[in-house]
Amino acid sequence: MPGRPLKELMEHTADDLPPLPDLVPGAVALGRRRRNRSRALMALSAACVAGVAAFAVPAALPDDNAAGPGPASTPVIDTPRPTYSVVPEQDGNKPGVDQLPPLDKVEVQEFKQLAADMMQQVLPPAMGEIRLVNSHAAAFRAVSGSKTYEITFGVDKIPYGTLREQVCSPSGRIAACKAGTLPDGTPVAAERENTGEGSQMVGVGFPYKGKWVQFMLFPGGFGSGPNPPVTVEQMLTVVQDPRFIEFIDYAVAHPLNTPPPQTEAPNPSAYTGPPPSWNCVPATPLPAGQTPDKDTPMNCTLPTGPLPSWLAPPN
Amino acid sequence: MPPENTWDFESYARARQQQLYRTAYLLCGDAHRAQDLTQTTLAKLFQHWRKASRADNLDAYAKTVLTRTFISEQRSRRRERELHTPVAPSARNARGGDRADLRVTLLDALAELNPKARAMVVLRYWEDHSVDAVADQLGCNPGTVKSTCSRALARLRERLGNDLDLYATEA
Numbered sequence: 371m372p373g374r375p376l377k378e379l380m381e382h383t384a385d386d387l388p389p390l391p392d393l394v395p396g397a398v399a400l401g402r403r404r405r406n407r408s409r410a411l412m413a414l415s416a417a418c419v420a421g422v423a424a425f426a427v428p429a430a431l432p433d434d435n436a437a438g439p440g441p442a443s444t445p446v447i448d449t450p451r452p453t454y455s456v457v458p459e460q461d462g463n464k465p466g467v468d469q470l471p472p473l474d475k476v477e478v479q480e481f482k483q484l485a486a487d488m489m490q491q492v493l494p495p496a497m498g499e500i501r502l503v504n505s506h507a508a509a510f511r512a513v514s515g516s517k518t519y520e521i522t523f524g525v526d527k528i529p530y531g532t533l534r535e536q537v538c539s540p541s542g543r544i545a546a547c548k549a550g551t552l553p554d555g556t557p558v559a560a561e562r563e564n565t566g567e568g569s570q571m572v573g574v575g576f577p578y579k580g581k582w583v584q585f586m587l588f589p590g591g592f593g594s595g596p597n598p599p600v601t602v603e604q605m606l607t608v609v610q611d612p613r614f615i616e617f618i619d620y621a622v623a624h625p626l627n628t629p630p631p632q633t634e635a636p637n638p639s640a641y642t643g644p645p646p647s648w649n650c651v652p653a654t655p656l657p658a659g660q661t662p663d664k665d666t667p668m669n670c671t672l673p674t675g676p677l678p679s680w681l682a683p684p685n
Numbered sequence: 686m687p688p689e690n691t692w693d694f695e696s697y698a699r700a701r702q703q704q705l706y707r708t709a710y711l712l713c714g715d716a717h718r719a720q721d722l723t724q725t726t727l728a729k730l731f732q733h734w735r736k737a738s739r740a741d742n743l744d745a746y747a748k749t750v751l752t753r754t755f756i757s758e759q760r761s762r763r764r765e766r767e768l769h770t771p772v773a774p775s776a777r778n779a780r781g782g783d784r785a786d787l788r789v790t791l792l793d794a795l796a797e798l799n800p801k802a803r804a805m806v807v808l809r810y811w812e813d814h815s816v817d818a819v820a821d822q823l824g825c826n827p828g829t830v831k832s833t834c835s836r837a838l839a840r841l842r843e844r845l846g847n848d849l850d851l852y853a854t855e856a
Contacts, residue, residue, distance in 0.1 A: 376841070380811045383788040384707040387716055393706075393724045394698045400724065401731025408732065 454486040496599040518590030525621035548602040560605035726751040759800035794844035
């Protein structure tokens with residue numbers, strides 16, 4: 371009868387454990403967040419179902435370079451959510467989500483599961499299955515057969531110096547562009563951009579309710595894989611999809627307490643230069659050949675929306 | 686001690702966290718992960734406290750949450766390992782006679798079981814749950830629990846050998 375000695379051995383093995391700190395305060399905080407997220411998800415699902423039923427998203431989309439079909443028109447939100455698998459970063463060297471403190475780790479993984487589920491529903495099926503990349507909170511991957519695509523999706527602080535006007539302007543880098551608006555009038559421009567040696571990324575990056583939304587699709591294999599099979603028209607339709615809008619509203623309301631993947635916005639109190647803007651021009655014409663520098667007086671305008679508080683000009 | 690249906694969450698969690706932690710350690714074999722598992726379990730209990738606090742056996746309910754959380758996490762961790770890194774054989778080898786080594790060997794031997802089998806062994810032989818209770822907790826039939834436990838014990842005997850009996854007489 372092995373039960374008794376085995377139990378004794380197990381007991382003595384557990385005796386080796388280091389002392390346990392009080393986990394209750396952390397568990398209460400985590401449980402409260404889980405409960406809030408769960409309720410928000412239920413509200414989100416209900417709103418999505420209602421929204422899709424009302425608007426019946428069209429399946430067929432225009433095509434600018436013979437890419438895959440448009441987003442699926444039949445959502446499966448009211449069925450249990452699938453679990454999306456977690457894969458490591460390609461180079462394997464970046465710190466993983468596993469290294470975050472326990473509370474943040476659970477929160478990030480839950481957020482990423484929700485985000486992956488949303489992406490799986492709104493992206494064209496040609497992108498394949500969505501995976502969670504175990505590096506930063508914004509890293510995802512899509513796998514379709516032998517093809518992989520890297521995805522960056524995040525709703526973070528507005529980064530310094532990257533704001534631009536959400537319009538299409540001709541450029542050597544921009545292979546295709548489609549501008550439009552979200553239902554609330556927020557302008558957004560989807561671009562297909564050359565990133566070197568034939569590889570292209572497709573994506574959007576736009577300010578939304580005081581946050582910066584970025585959703586970018588890259589070739590996998592450090593840029594050596596095939597270009598993402600999504601047209602700029604499809605990308606624009608994806609971000610106009612009620613499910614995408616509902617999710618970024620949710621992300622704005624439930625910000626993650628983790629560093630964004632790209633440059634942090636500066637400390638507003640340390641900022642003393644002119645306010646960055648979508649559209650800045652020198653206040654007085656500059657001599658031919660001279661470019662503005664940080665001391666050049668600029669007139670800046672924003673196309674829509676209030677100036678984010680931290681960007682307000684110093685008094 | 687208040688009857689189970691009158692526990693408030695914090696009192697219950699404080700009274701039971703140490704026991705959950707020990708069970709979590711036997712399930713996963715790592716103190717830090719055991720702490721994470723315990724906290725996640727408590728958070729899930731808090732999330733569903735209204736339902737949990739009405740359970741016939743709150744401790745069994747908590748252990749079920751812990752075990753299922755472990756199995757779920759273990760699956761994704763294993764999938765990740767299988768996809769991307771070779772599983773290195775354990776560097777820890779059994780050396781008979783020494784109690785500390787025997788404990789290490791036990792953890793190594795448990796680690797060789799699949800997550801569900803490991804959970805069955807821990808629930809059955811550490812928690813003293815009946816075959817039916819384990820089957821209920823893990824959502825399988827009692828026959829599966831019996832056969833899996835039997836195979837798992839055979840493997841443990843293989844790894845621990847006579848050490849298990851030796852330890853029992855020493856203890």
